Amino acid sequence: MxxxxxxxxxxxxxxxxxxxxxxxxxxxxxxxxxxxxxxxxxxxxxxxxxxxxxxxxxxxxxxxxxxxxxxxxxxxxxxxxxxxxxxxxxxxxxxxxxxxxxxxxxxxxxxxxxxxxxxxxxxxxxxxxxxxxxxxxxxxxxxxxxxxxxxxxxxxxxxxxxxxxxxxxxxxxxxxxxxxxxxxxxxxxxxxxxxxxxxxxxxxxxxxxxxxxxxxKVRGKLPLLAKHWISFMSKFDKDALKNTKLKILLDQMKLNQMVAYRRSGAYKKEVKNILKTVDKKNFGWKYKIIFSLPIFIGDLFLSIYSLLSNYKVKLNNQNK
The missing domain is CATH 3.90.550.10 (Spore Coat Polysaccharide Biosynthesis Protein SpsA; Chain A)
Incomplete structure (x- = not known):
């Protein structure tokens, strides 16, 4: 037991x-x-x-x-x-x-x-x-x-x-x-x-x-980047060298989280440095668009993308 x-x-x-x-x-x-x-x-x-x-x-x-x-x-x-x-x-x-x-x-x-x-x-x-x-x-x-x-x-x-x-x-x-x-x-x-x-x-x-x-909540609306998991991901570097899927996972998490920090305007240098650690192959079309556009246009694109994704979830649930 x-x-x-x-x-x-x-x-x-x-x-x-x-x-x-x-x-x-x-x-x-x-x-x-x-x-x-x-x-x-x-x-x-x-x-x-x-x-x-x-x-x-x-x-x-x-x-x-x-x-x-x-x-x-x-x-x-x-x-x-x-x-x-x-x-x-x-x-x-x-x-x-x-x-x-x-x-x-x-x-x-x-x-x-x-x-x-x-x-x-x-x-x-x-x-x-x-x-x-x-x-x-x-x-x-x-x-x-x-x-x-x-x-x-x-x-x-x-x-x-x-x-x-x-x-x-x-x-x-x-x-x-x-x-x-x-x-x-x-x-x-x-x-x-x-x-x-x-x-x-x-x-x-x-x-x-x-x-x-x-x-x-401890984290607040936008937590200090220095307290975020993203700032401590180097502990996985050795494992990521041996596992490409782990590297993709870590890079995707970085990209996802950097959207809000980029939008804030308070972490320009930090965001730039973190994005440098992401393999270019792992950006994908969504993040390539977001990070290549001016912030307000990137946010508009992300809002539309999120609405479509949520609609897809609701549609799938209705068709169960």
């Missing part, structure tokens, strides 16, 4: 943490512990955590000075007593069957080190339709994340939909505490270099709350 340590980093989430915790405590699969890491909250989040600790013996609470979400998650990993770490952000929540389904997935692919489940973004309290990453014919998939990104150009993973084996953090390390944006992708990719991903292709069973105001 698989055991889980549910790691929840908490920073000023008093408006959301109750729903998050209730979604965990109502799980149909009960073989888990909960580790709440209060990362220097200035609201009542820490008090709420302590109150819930008294309600359920499976809950442990750790209070620390504010060190960021990566620091809080790493603290939770270190404190975890169980083999599998299930991450859940303090403003997201799970379906009642999330851990039960992940337990089945782990038993299906026991040799993997990372597992993910289909998730849905929640806007205005409503779960949005998402484009399927895999065909619906199968409930479980075992895949190479790097190869599939080459085909799909996106990750099917979100922190609150992922379970990893604690042991893999001894091999690849934990979350990089220098990174505040896409710190989860950084860890997932390091694991994916050495392990396939087991994927639960039904549900969704995890819900990503995008109703959270920007003011309560």
């Amino acid at each position: 698989n055991t889980f340590s549910v790691v929840i980093p908490v920073h000023n989430k008093e408006a959301y943490i109750l729903k998050t915790l209730e979604s965990v405590l109502s799980q149909s699969y009960a073989n888990f512990e909960v580790i709440l890491v209060n990362d220097g909250s200035s609201d009542k989040s820490g008090e709420i955590c302590d109150q819930y600790k008294l309600k359920d013996a499976r809950i442990r609470v750790f209070h620390q000075k504010n060190g960021g979400v990566s620091s809080a998650r790493n603290s939770g990993i270190r404190l975890a007593k169980n083999e599998h770490i299930a991450f859940l952000d303090a403003d997201d929540y799970w379906d009642v069957s999330f851990l039960e389904e992940m337990n089945i997935l782990i038993n299906t692919y026991p040799h993997n080190s990372i597992y993910g489940a289909k998730f849905a973004r929640v806007k205005n309290g409503i779960a949005l339709d998402e484009e399927n990453y895999f065909p619906e014919k199968d409930n479980y998939y075992n895949f190479n994340l790097i190869n599939n990104f080459f085909q799909k150009s996106r990750f099917p993973l979100h922190t609150s939909s992922v379970v990893i084996k604690k042991a893999v953090t001894y091999v690849v390390g934990g979350f990089d505490e220098r990174i505040y944006v896409f710190e989860d992708y950084d860890l997932f990719l390091r694991i994916a270099i050495i392990s396939n991903v087991g994927y639960l292709n039904k549900g969704p069973f995890s819900f990503y709350n995008i109703d959270v105001p920007v003011s309560s």
